[in-house]
Amino acid sequence: xxxxxxxxxxxxxxxxxxxxxxxxxxxxxxxxxxxxxxxxxxxxxxxxxxxxxxxxxxxxxxxxxxxxxxxxxxxxxxxxxxxxxxxxxxxxxxxxxxxxxxxxxxxxxxxxxxxxxxxxxxxxxxxxxxxxxxxxxxxxxxxxxxxxxxxxxxxxxxxxxxxxxxxxxxxxxxxxxxxxxxxxxxxxxxxxxxxxxxxxxxxxxxxxxxxxxxxxxxxxxxxxxxxxxxxxxxxxxxxxxxxxxxxxxxxxxxxxxxxxxxxxxxxxxxxxxxxxx
Numbered sequence: 001x002x003x004x005x006x007x008x009x010x011x012x013x014x015x016x017x018x019x020x021x022x023x024x025x026x027x028x029x030x031x032x033x034x035x036x037x038x039x040x041x042x043x044x045x046x047x048x049x050x051x052x053x054x055x056x057x058x059x060x061x062x063x064x065x066x067x068x069x070x071x072x073x074x075x076x077x078x079x080x081x082x083x084x085x086x087x088x089x090x091x092x093x094x095x096x097x098x099x100x101x102x103x104x105x106x107x108x109x110x111x112x113x114x115x116x117x118x119x120x121x122x123x124x125x126x127x128x129x130x131x132x133x134x135x136x137x138x139x140x141x142x143x144x145x146x147x148x149x150x151x152x153x154x155x156x157x158x159x160x161x162x163x164x165x166x167x168x169x170x171x172x173x174x175x176x177x178x179x180x181x182x183x184x185x186x187x188x189x190x191x192x193x194x195x196x197x198x199x200x201x202x203x204x205x206x207x208x209x210x211x212x213x214x215x216x217x218x219x220x221x222x223x224x225x226x227x228x229x230x231x232x233x234x235x236x237x238x239x240x241x242x243x244x245x246x247x248x249x250x251x252x253x254x255x256x257x258x259x260x261x262x263x264x265x266x267x268x269x270x271x272x273x274x275x276x277x
Contacts, residue, residue, distance in 0.1 A: 004028070004087030008079040011065075011091040013099065015208035016153070017145065018118045020092040026059050028090055031059040036067040049074045058088035066093040069102040076106040086122035086236060095157065095206055117208070117221065120258040139152060142228035146170075150208065156162030157203045165190050169200055173210065174229035180273075181218045211257060217271045219250045221257075226250065 004010050012020050025033060034056050036042045045052040045068045053074060075089060082088070091111070093099040101113060119129075150167070154160055167194065168190050176186075183201070187194045204210040211219045221224035226247060232238050238247070253269065260267045 003112035003114065004090070006086060007110065007112045008083070008085055008087070009075065009089045009091060009107055010087065011093065011099065011103065011111050011113045012105075012116055013093055013113065013208075014116035014246060015118070016094050016149065018116050018208075020116055021063055023116065024063075024090050028061060028087070031061045031090060032056055032064065033061045035063040036071075037064045042067055044255060045071050053078060059086070059090075060088070061090045064094065065091045066095040066099050069099065071079060072102040072106040074159050076110065079110050079260065080106075094153070094208070114264065115261045117254070117258045117261060120255055120262070122255075129144070138224055139228060139233055142225050145227065146228065149207070153207055157206070158199060162192070165192050166200060170204075171229045173201075173204075174220065174226040175243070177217055177220055177223075177226050177243065178219060178249045179213070210253065213253060214270050219253050221254060223247055223251045223254060 012024060014020050021035075024031075034045075035042055041052075044055075049068075049071050051073070058078075062071070079085075079088065088265075091099075103113070150160075150163070152164065160166055169186065172186055172189060183194045183197045187197050190197070201210065205212065208221050209225070211221050213219055216238060227238065230240055230241070230243065238244060241247075256269060257267050260269070
C-alpha cells in the first residue's frame, strides 16, 4: 500500500465483513495488531490511552478504531513527535462520521483515507470464485449480518426506540431500490416523522449499507442484503421478481462504485432522469 510510504497513518474505512482486517494484516505482517472490539483493550484505550500506546508501540494496526475515537488525539501527539516515520499506524473503521470527525480534529494532513467495499465481480472472477454448494447459504449469511448490524451498530449510533419501525424502514428501502427516494411518503407508511427517517438514512449511509446516487437515487451497497430484505431466496424467485431490473441496476452501480474507490478516487457517479420519468 503505497500510501503507507507517504503518510504516518493510513485509515481504511468500509462496511463490516468487507475484508479490512484481512487486507491490512496481510499487507503489514510486521505491524503489531490490536482489535478495539476486545473489551479489555477498549477499556484500557479509553481509560488510559497513554498506557495503551506504551504497551502497544508502532508500527501498529488499530482495528475498529471508531470504538475509541478519543485515542486519535494521542496519536496526533505521537505522530508529531516523529513526523518522518511513515506507515506507523494503520487504522480501520466501520463508521465514517465518528472517524471523520476525529480525523478532522486530530489527524488532518497526517492520514490517507481509503475505502474498501466487498470484492467486485471482476475480483471474484479473477480468483476463480464461484458459487459453492457447501458454502454458507446466502439467506443465513444476510440474516446474521442484518441482525448483527441492527444489534451492534445502529443502537450505538442512534437511540433506537422502535426497532419494528426501523426494520420496516429497511424493507421498504429495499423495495424502492433503484428508484427515487421520497422520505415523506415513507414516513406516512411507517408512522414516524420524516426527520427521524432522515436520521436513520444517514446512519445507513455512514455504515456503508445504503448508497445514494445523486440526485436521491437509492441503492443498497450490498445487493444481496436488499434481496434478503425482499425475501428473495432462490434464483428462480429473483427471475420472477418485479424488482429484478432495479436490483440489476443496483448491482451495476455498486460495481462502478467499487471500481472508483479501488482506484482511490471519488465516486463522481450520478443519474439522469428525463421529463417522462
